[in-house]
Structures are given as C-alpha cells and as structure tokens.
Amino acid sequence: xxxxxxxxxxxxxxxxxxxxxxxxxxxxxxxxxxxxxxxxxxxxxxxxxxxxxxxxxxxxxxxxxxxxxxxxxxxxxxxxxxxxxxxxxxxxxxxxxxxxxxxxxxxxxxxxxxxxxxxxxxxxxxxxxxxxxxxxxxxxxxxxxxxxxxxxxxxxxxxxxxxxxxxxxxxxxxxxxxxxxx
Amino acid sequence: xxxxxxxxxxxxxxxxxxxxxxxxxxxxxxxxxxxxxxxxxxxxxxxxxxxxxxxxxxxxxxxxxxxxxxxxxxxxxxxxxxxxxxxxxxxxxxxxxxxxxxxxxxxxxxxxxxxxxxxxxxxxxxxxxxxxxxxxxxxxxxxxxxxxxxxxxxxxxxxxxxxxxxxxxxxxxxxxxxxxxxxxxxxxxxxxxxxxxxxxxxxxxxxxxxxxxxxxxxxxxxxxxxxxxxxxxxxxxxxxxxxxxxxxxxxxxxxxxxxxxxxxxxxxxxxxxxxxxxxxxxxxxxxxxxxxxxxxxxxxxxx
Numbered sequence: 180x181x182x183x184x185x186x187x188x189x190x191x192x193x194x195x196x197x198x199x200x201x202x203x204x205x206x207x208x209x210x211x212x213x214x215x216x217x218x219x220x221x222x223x224x225x226x227x228x229x230x231x232x233x234x235x236x237x238x239x240x241x242x243x244x245x246x247x248x249x250x251x252x253x254x255x256x257x258x259x260x261x262x263x264x265x266x267x268x269x270x271x272x273x274x275x276x277x278x279x280x281x282x283x284x285x286x287x288x289x290x291x292x293x294x295x296x297x298x299x300x301x302x303x304x305x306x307x308x309x310x311x312x313x314x315x316x317x318x319x320x321x322x323x324x325x326x327x328x329x330x331x332x333x334x335x336x337x338x339x340x341x342x343x344x345x346x347x348x349x350x351x352x353x354x355x356x357x358x359x360x361x
Numbered sequence: 362x363x364x365x366x367x368x369x370x371x372x373x374x375x376x377x378x379x380x381x382x383x384x385x386x387x388x389x390x391x392x393x394x395x396x397x398x399x400x401x402x403x404x405x406x407x408x409x410x411x412x413x414x415x416x417x418x419x420x421x422x423x424x425x426x427x428x429x430x431x432x433x434x435x436x437x438x439x440x441x442x443x444x445x446x447x448x449x450x451x452x453x454x455x456x457x458x459x460x461x462x463x464x465x466x467x468x469x470x471x472x473x474x475x476x477x478x479x480x481x482x483x484x485x486x487x488x489x490x491x492x493x494x495x496x497x498x499x500x501x502x503x504x505x506x507x508x509x510x511x512x513x514x515x516x517x518x519x520x521x522x523x524x525x526x527x528x529x530x531x532x533x534x535x536x537x538x539x540x541x542x543x544x545x546x547x548x549x550x551x552x553x554x555x556x557x558x559x560x561x562x563x564x565x566x567x568x569x570x571x572x573x574x575x576x577x578x579x580x581x582x583x584x585x586x587x588x589x590x591x592x593x594x595x596x597x598x599x600x601x602x603x604x605x606x607x608x609x610x611x612x613x614x615x616x617x618x619x620x621x622x623x624x625x626x627x628x629x630x631x632x633x634x635x636x637x638x639x640x641x642x643x644x645x646x647x648x649x650x651x652x653x654x655x656x657x658x659x660x661x662x663x664x
Contacts, residue, residue: 190364191363191364191366191367191398191402192363192401192402192405193367193402193405194364194367195364195365195366195367195368196364241453241497241501242450242453246449246494267500267501267504268497268500268501268504269504270500270503270504270507270543270546271504271507271508271546271550272504272507272508276598276601276602277546277598279645280591280594280595280598282641283594283638283641283642283645284590284591284594284638284641286634286637286638286641304645304648318405318408318409320408320457320460320461320464321460321464321508323412
C-alpha cells in the first residue's frame, strides 16, 4: 500500500506551485492514501491532492485557510496506526521529546508532523517519527536552506519502507529507510 | 493572483524592493476580498528580501537601514489587512516578522521584533474571540517566542509573563490548563540575547503546578483525568531535562492520583484513549528504568 506524505506547501503565501519535477512524479491512480501535514494553504492545493488519490487526510497548519481541518488525526493503514499533526502546536517546534508526548497520546506507531520544513525520519523508543519537509521548499524563517521534499510510504505487513524524494540542484534524489513494527 | 507575486523577482535587491512596493500599491487597491490573497505573499516576499540584504551586507553599507525600511513596509501592509477586518492572518504575519527580525539581527532588530510581537498580542486580545481560536493563537505566540533569541531580559520578561498570563485567562478550564502547561517551555528553553537557555526551574514548576490546580477544578471527570495525564507527560519532559524543582515524589503523586480516578470513569471510547495514553506514559517510564544509563535518574519512582 502506497501512502504519499507531504505538507508545508504554503501556496500561495510563500510559493506559487510544486516543483515541476515533483509534479511529473505524482501521477494519479498510483497512490492509495495521502497524508498531509497541513499549510496547503488553500482549497486549490487540496483539490489537486484529491486528483492524485481519493483518500486524502489533512490536518490544520497555522496558515491553512480552512480552520476546520482537525488539529490531529489517526489513520490506520495495514498494521500501522499513523498519527498526523502539523506540529506548530508542539512546543518546542520539532523537539523529539515533545513529539513523543503526542505519539503517546494518540497511541500511534508512526507520528507524522511538519512545521520545520526539514525532512526527518527517526526511530525513538521503538516508534517512527517522520517529517516530510516542505514539498515546495518554501521559506522558513529559522532555516535558510530549505530543500523541497516529500515521502512515499510503502506499507507491507509489519514493515514500512519510506522513499524520500528530495529536489537538490534541480535533480530528484531518492533515499530509502525501513521501519519495522516492534 | 497571490501566486503570481512569487514570479516577480529581480537579481538586484534594490530593484526587488521597488517591485514589491509597486506590487503593493497595485494590489492594495484591489479591495478587501482580494487583498486577503494578494498582500500576504507580498509580505513574505519582503521577509525573504530582508534575508537577502543580510546576505549581501558586505556589499551594501546601508543594508541595515534597508532592512528597517522593509519592516516598516510590512508593518503598513499587515495594517491594511487589519483594516480589512482580517485577524488570524495579520497575527501570523506579525509573528513571522518578529521571527525574521530576530534572526537577521540588524540594528534595531530587537525593537522591531518586540513591536511586531506586541502587535500580534493586540490582535490576540482585541480581535480573536472564539475560544478555540484563542487557544490556537496563544499556543502559536508561545511556540514562536520559544524559538527566538534576540531579546534582552528587559524585553523578554514582559513578553513571557504576558503569555503565561494570557494562557491562564482563557475561558475554558481545559484550555487554561493546556495553555499554562505549554507556556512552561518558555521558561525552560526560551533563549535570551546573552545566550543559553533560561532554565528557570522555579517558573517551570509554577506553571505546571498551576496546570494541576486548574485540572483539579474541572468538573468533567473524563476531561480531568485526560488533563492529568497530559500534565504528567509535561512533568516527565522537564524532569528528564534536569529541572531541579521537579522531584520523583511529584511524579508519584500524579501517577497515583490518575490511578485513583481512572477506574471511576465510564466505560467508553474516550476512557479507552485516556487509558492507552496513561499506559504509554508508564511504558515510557519503564523504558527509562530498564535502561541502565537512565535508571538511576528514576530512583524512587513508585509504580
């Protein structure tokens, strides 16, 4: 099962669109679920995501126009409970221990969050913490070198393989990380 | 049209500023409905330009004055959105501006950052009346402030105190409890201009104690237990960071309180979730006890 994980697009506030090279890769019909960390920011981007897959989950980012997206969401895909939260509500931003508090509260195997515009994937106390970064590479006040990135999860039984797509110097680079449910 | 603004780019920074000014004049006349979409991108483009000036500081001795001008431009532009009866977006734009000013550190940047934060607070106090939006806004202000390191003690003190105070004045008790608990982070990892984290153990402990007190005042027993589990997690966070004012006894007290109250809750999905949250928290503590490197820290923990 393929899950597209992305967020912090910030269209139109900080960017005008996804990088062309990413758009080429995101073809409708190949992905079953989309998990978006938020900050789309408008319906236009949401509608675009709906053309890629019908099951789209979005949580509220601090700049999202739609104030009715949930603050957090839990989605079960295969054997995995996946938590989704933008992360601007988690203080300090990007702090692993504070994120772990959310993971414990939502009782999830995987916690996906955004906010920092920086890709991160790590295992912490047996759980998996993933930040897909900013799909548009949009500006973030606290980081002068934001790289556009998104993640595709391949969920098979009790293993999740994360394929990380980054746009570096106009070329798409892919990395692979495995997480096994303990 | 909002997206179009990002295509207005010039290699020359000075020209870029002129472009943004012109864009602002044109789009500013678009009417309240349109400026909601066209002015925020202009503000962000201006923030990016300010960073550019900093990068080019060797080549331009006037870069600091130019930064100042950019922030004045942004202040005015955000003001136009307020006049058009926007509140959420201007608040966020002011917070972003504060972050940017603090990061760049041009002459007077502390004053600008402070001004932008007080503007954000004004909007919070005067224009945000929905309780859910209030909690979201104060959490955002706290999250932003926690990341900033440009303020001297003189400016930091009123800002931090104002946050904790605002959190304690939220209408609903659960919101108060959560707001006050989050504000504790300001007093621990908040950074001042002189460098290093505040690590004010007493004020962290005071915030969390207040959180417990407020949770005690909640009449909905399910919400009350939920809040206790949340505050327990915050206590554990700071205990593990080495906050001297938090002892194992405090953790024991909350754990036994939760144990006492949990069985009295009605059997439903919400209670299930609270149970899992508590169980996960205890598992985390067990994990620390099992690890020889961290076991010593938790001596005296009563399971």
